[in-house]
Amino acid sequence: MPDATKLVISNSPHIRGGETISKIMVQVFIALMPAALAAVWFFGLAALEVMVLCTVGCMAVEVLWNKAAGRSSDSWKDGSAALTGLLLAMNLSAGAPWWICILGSLLAIGLGKQLFGGLGYNPFNPALVARVALLIGFPQLMTTWVKPAPGQWLAYDALTGATPLAATGKELASIQDLFIGNVGGCLGETSALALLIGGAFLLVRRLIKWHVPASFIGTVALITGLAHHFNPELTPPALYHVLAGGLMIGAFFMATDMVTSPMTANGALIFGCGCGIITSVIRIWGGYPEGVSFSILFMNALTPLIDRYTIGKPFGYIRIKKEAAQ
Amino acid sequence: MSDNPRKFKGGVHPEDSKALSASKPVQTAPLLGKYTVIVHQNIGAPPEIVVKKGDLVKKGQLLAKASGFVSVPLHAPTSGTVTAIEKSPGPACVSVPSIEITADGKDEWGSPFEPIADWRNTDPAVLKQRVVDAGIVGMGGAGFPSHVKLSPTKPVDTLILNGAECEPYLTADHRLMLEQTEDVLLGAAILARILGLKTAVIGVEANKPDAISKLNAFASKYSVTVQKLRVNYPQGAEKQLIYALTGREVPIGGLPMDVGCVVQNVASAVAVVEAVVKGIPSIERITTVTGEPLVNPGNWRFRIGTPISKALELAGGVKYQPAKLLLGGPMMGFAQNSLDVTVMKNTSGILLIPVEQVSQYTSEPCIRCGRCVEACPMDILPATISQAVENERFDWAEQLNVAACIECGSCSYVCPSHRPLNQHFKRAKAEILAARRKQQKK
Numbered sequence: 216m217p218d219a220t221k222l223v224i225s226n227s228p229h230i231r232g233g234e235t236i237s238k239i240m241v242q243v244f245i246a247l248m249p250a251a252l253a254a255v256w257f258f259g260l261a262a263l264e265v266m267v268l269c270t271v272g273c274m275a276v277e278v279l280w281n282k283a284a285g286r287s288s289d290s291w292k293d294g295s296a297a298l299t300g301l302l303l304a305m306n307l308s309a310g311a312p313w314w315i316c317i318l319g320s321l322l323a324i325g326l327g328k329q330l331f332g333g334l335g336y337n338p339f340n341p342a343l344v345a346r347v348a349l350l351i352g353f354p355q356l357m358t359t360w361v362k363p364a365p366g367q368w369l370a371y372d373a374l375t376g377a378t379p380l381a382a383t384g385k386e387l388a389s390i391q392d393l394f395i396g397n398v399g400g401c402l403g404e405t406s407a408l409a410l411l412i413g414g415a416f417l418l419v420r421r422l423i424k425w426h427v428p429a430s431f432i433g434t435v436a437l438i439t440g441l442a443h444h445f446n447p448e449l450t451p452p453a454l455y456h457v458l459a460g461g462l463m464i465g466a467f468f469m470a471t472d473m474v475t476s477p478m479t480a481n482g483a484l485i486f487g488c489g490c491g492i493i494t495s496v497i498r499i500w501g502g503y504p505e506g507v508s509f510s511i512l513f514m515n516a517l518t519p520l521i522d523r524y525t526i527g528k529p530f531g532y533i534r535i536k537k538e539a540a541q
Numbered sequence: 542m543s544d545n546p547r548k549f550k551g552g553v554h555p556e557d558s559k560a561l562s563a564s565k566p567v568q569t570a571p572l573l574g575k576y577t578v579i580v581h582q583n584i585g586a587p588p589e590i591v592v593k594k595g596d597l598v599k600k601g602q603l604l605a606k607a608s609g610f611v612s613v614p615l616h617a618p619t620s621g622t623v624t625a626i627e628k629s630p631g632p633a634c635v636s637v638p639s640i641e642i643t644a645d646g647k648d649e650w651g652s653p654f655e656p657i658a659d660w661r662n663t664d665p666a667v668l669k670q671r672v673v674d675a676g677i678v679g680m681g682g683a684g685f686p687s688h689v690k691l692s693p694t695k696p697v698d699t700l701i702l703n704g705a706e707c708e709p710y711l712t713a714d715h716r717l718m719l720e721q722t723e724d725v726l727l728g729a730a731i732l733a734r735i736l737g738l739k740t741a742v743i744g745v746e747a748n749k750p751d752a753i754s755k756l757n758a759f760a761s762k763y764s765v766t767v768q769k770l771r772v773n774y775p776q777g778a779e780k781q782l783i784y785a786l787t788g789r790e791v792p793i794g795g796l797p798m799d800v801g802c803v804v805q806n807v808a809s810a811v812a813v814v815e816a817v818v819k820g821i822p823s824i825e826r827i828t829t830v831t832g833e834p835l836v837n838p839g840n841w842r843f844r845i846g847t848p849i850s851k852a853l854e855l856a857g858g859v860k861y862q863p864a865k866l867l868l869g870g871p872m873m874g875f876a877q878n879s880l881d882v883t884v885m886k887n888t889s890g891i892l893l894i895p896v897e898q899v900s901q902y903t904s905e906p907c908i909r910c911g912r913c914v915e916a917c918p919m920d921i922l923p924a925t926i927s928q929a930v931e932n933e934r935f936d937w938a939e940q941l942n943v944a945a946c947i948e949c950g951s952c953s954y955v956c957p958s959h960r961p962l963n964q965h966f967k968r969a970k971a972e973i974l975a976a977r978r979k980q981q982k983k
């Protein structure tokens with residue numbers, strides 16, 4: 216007979232689906248691997264160095280910050296800090312000096328996450344907070360990119376070039392290069408193919424809703440497509456916009472961040488469209504060549520509002536209304 | 542009706558673990574020396590005890606009479622002596638009034654009700670009175686008095702028999718439908734007559750194909766339609782079941798009759814047959830005794846008042862210490878800390894959960910993953926309501942329609958942060974109710 220004194224009393228449900236935060240984070244990490252490998256292929260070991268520094272850096276900041284705050288310090292184990300680190304690296308150039316990586320980690324975890332109370336409480340995507348802060352603080356460093364040298368591990372010779380979006384006229388990269396990733400940019404801005412593979416993984420594993428990437432990319436394609444149609448001088452064609460710069464990584468990996476994007480399907484659609492509109496406007500008419508980061512941060516700020524106004528009606532609600540009307 | 546009814550929104554797919562007991566035919570538990578009958582077994586008012594210590598009782602004799610409309614009588618599970626009327630362990634981990642019957646071993650019937658063989662030509666009011674007198678409740682778990690549902694105050698056009706049995710592990714209804722197929726259908730026909738309806742529909746989850754085909758073989762004889770339901774927890778929840786079968790949405794705070802439906806559990810339907818055709822009150826039920834730690838899980842026909850310890854003994858005892866003992870299924874059942882609690886009319890399962898299965902996680906902050914929102918069959922926002930509750934903002938919780946929550950636990954089941962969502966909602970509802978009472982007093 217079972218020992219009644221050892222029986223646990225707690226609320227239903229008594230079984231759980233087995234999902235955990237760390238399982239989710241690890242899977243997103245895996246989804247980033249194709250892009251990470253592509254970065255190493257095109258930019259050599261320097262890219263690997265940036266990724267390792269940022270990942271370890273973010274985890275270290277997480278541990279130290281918790282210690283300093285006197286909080287139970289094993290939240291680094293949930294994998295969210297490591298993921299933020301890798302995402303941060305994806306937003307840096309292979310030529311980023313080591314201290315940019317460390318400073319970025321501090322900004323991401325400290326300013327972007329812990330200052331708000333840690334995972335779940337941060338209104339903004341931590342990696343993007345760091346990226347934008349660095350962009351403002353070190354505009355020069357953050358906008359010079361290493362030229363890709365496919366398959367040459369050590370051939371990183373600090374040749375710098377413009378990102379495809381800042382380029383004009385003849386310098387425009389070919390669509391094929393953009394798709395494969397043979398262009399300058401930050402680690403995660405290069406290979407659209409690798410990001411699509413990772414994005415497909417996220418969708419298949421149901422780690423992200425399709426609503427965000429679809430509406431984000433769709434809106435950018437629509438607006439830039441129209442702009443190009445009416446004035447080809449103004450901006451490159453839609454496909455170019457979709458493949459170049461940070462749109463792919465932004466739409467699949469940054470805008471979909473659970474903590475900082477809306478929870479409902481309708482909210483996610485609005486969120487994605489908003490990101491798409493702002494990105495397109497900045498790219499076509501703004502002062503910066505790239506607008507993905509800003510657009511996502513801006514929409515992050517609107518997330519609580521979107522959540523509030525997209526609350527649907529519960530099951531059985533319509534009928535109450537009808538009856539009340541009678 | 543199609544063979545593939547509507548899918549209600551949300552729901553989850555836990556491992557069903559029914560294989561442990563699904564193939565085990567129902568065995569009748571041997572007569573015990575003592576039964577402890579918990580007095581309050583139904584939703585609504587507890588019945589009023591009409592026996593006293595020392596009384597001799599016969600099997601089926603009245604122990605307690607209904608104390609109002611939403612109340613049911615209680616009958617002796619066997620013949621013997623009333624040896625105690627005192628508090629004993631109850632299903633909510635607190636002691637509750639019970640009546641102890643020490644059996645005389647003769648298992649002698651008192652004067653049971655007159656069997657109504659010709660129920661087809663009997664006044665529906667007489668049939669309904671029999672349901673009242675027999676003390677029948679919703680045996681699927683809720684314990685709601687069956688006769689109350691049979692007295693709708695609004696026009697009703699659909700009688701639904703609930704054979705979904707969507708809770709993992711439980712197989713009692715499955716076995717019942719398989720072994721007493723015609724009784725289930727006959728019950729549907731009698732219930733239909735009471736409601737003035739010609740037909741009934743019975744919904745069974747697709748994971749019980751043998752029961753479905755057996756029911757189908759006899760269904761037309763009783764003017765019953767059998768509907769295969771999607772396997773999706775909580776398919777057996779009244780509102781979800783009605784939606785799947787009819788497309789009607791029961792309003793929040795409303796009842797099935799608001800959309801012209803009456804839902805009865807299959808076991809309750811069989812209890813109605815016993816009461817009407819054989820004149821036997823509700824004194825026994827089929828219960829699944831199961832769980833990985835048990836040596837020999839299975840399904841048994843127990844008298845009401847059988848201690849859990851006896852049930853576990855019949856199932857061969859345990860191989861190792863379980864982490865939890867539950868009455869009901871793992872999604873909505875109640876954890877117990879005593880083996881002396883006894884089988885009640887709504888005890889669909891006695892379940893032992895091994896330690897690996899139990900959720901012993903610490904709750905972490907919500908990462909807003911939206912999984913709970915997707916899983917919620919009532920289409921409310923568990924994450925947001927839970928945050929309101931954590932901030933003690935019960936007014937927000939109310940605005941966010943926490944009242945619609947059916948406490949199915951799907952949200953807690955999927956939450957990667959292991960938040961006690963369901964628990965929050967129970968608390969919110971209690972607080973809102975308390976606040977409303979206070980206001981009414983003013």
Ligand code: SF4
Pocket residue numbers: 916917918919920921923945946947948949950951952953962963966
């Ligand atoms: S317990 Fe309530 S809130 Fe949670 S899924 Fe079920 S109905 Fe929705």
Ligand code: SF4
Pocket residue numbers: 906907908909910911912913914923924927952955956957958959960962
């Ligand atoms: S499932 Fe849990 S973590 Fe995810 S949104 Fe709901 S409450 Fe938050």
